[in-house]
Amino acid sequence: MSQADSTLEGHATGLSVGPAFSIPTKKFAMWLFIIADTMTFAACLVAYGFLRNGSTDWPRPFHSITNVAVMTFILLSSSLTMLIGLRAARAGDKAGAFRWTMITAVLGILFMLLHIREWVGLIHEGMTLFKNPWGTGLFGASFFSITGLHLSHVTGGVISLLVVGVRYKGGRYNADDIEVLGLYWHFVDLVWMFVVPLVYLLNLAR
């Protein structure tokens, strides 16, 4: 081995670069995804606001907030159960972590069912992507787009919860993976906190 090579080997640690911001790569990647997805949802909500502001006949079709309130409660509670699952995983309680992850998935499925039920109700009232009986057809397009995008994220999150939960129980994944998935699930909940006031509460019938 040449002197240069041995010098290089001796100082290899000086040349190596640790993970960015000293956090695990998987976690950093998830945060980057969350930042990007935040931009997507923000763009959709700003576009929605633009359409609403520029329309003279924007409808306010929501008479009841019960369904939305229940959905919000379910999603917030699912964030708590996800946290409990993560704490169990970090404490080495594999059975507990699996149980709470599955409870989170069940709450997510419940949210999805309530959301679909709401959509079916609105479609029965005559609301589509292009028209509705109350005002501009842009309302349906923006409502179904934004809530549909969120629903697709919830669906992906539920599938991930089931897959990661089962694989965690089987020993293929560890607590770090539960944490990374938890970040995504909390993000989905966070987006809903903006969708509810802008899309539902501002369009309450007066």
Next chain:
Amino acid sequence: MTTAEASKSGGIGKDLVVYICLLALAGFQFALAFENIDTSQLLVRMLAVAIVEAGLAVMFFMHLGTEKRGFALFVLVFTIFVLLTLQYGWTDSTRMVVGAPFSK
């Protein structure tokens, strides 16, 4: 998050307190919806509450508060910068309503 970091971030009690705060803030938003105020005022108030909710969720549920400060700044600065730049064209949205002509 290791066991030491879990202790640093507080026990399940802290999570429960944040959860109850989030529920309360959501309830406050729903109550605001029934206030007899101008839509723009309603929007501002609801957005303010939503931002507080988001802050609590990001800091405590997503544990950004326990991460290194440099990383937290990285997330916040980029996100907030882009969110602010999205607000550029609001005056244009009222053009149709006000009746201003299209630019040629």
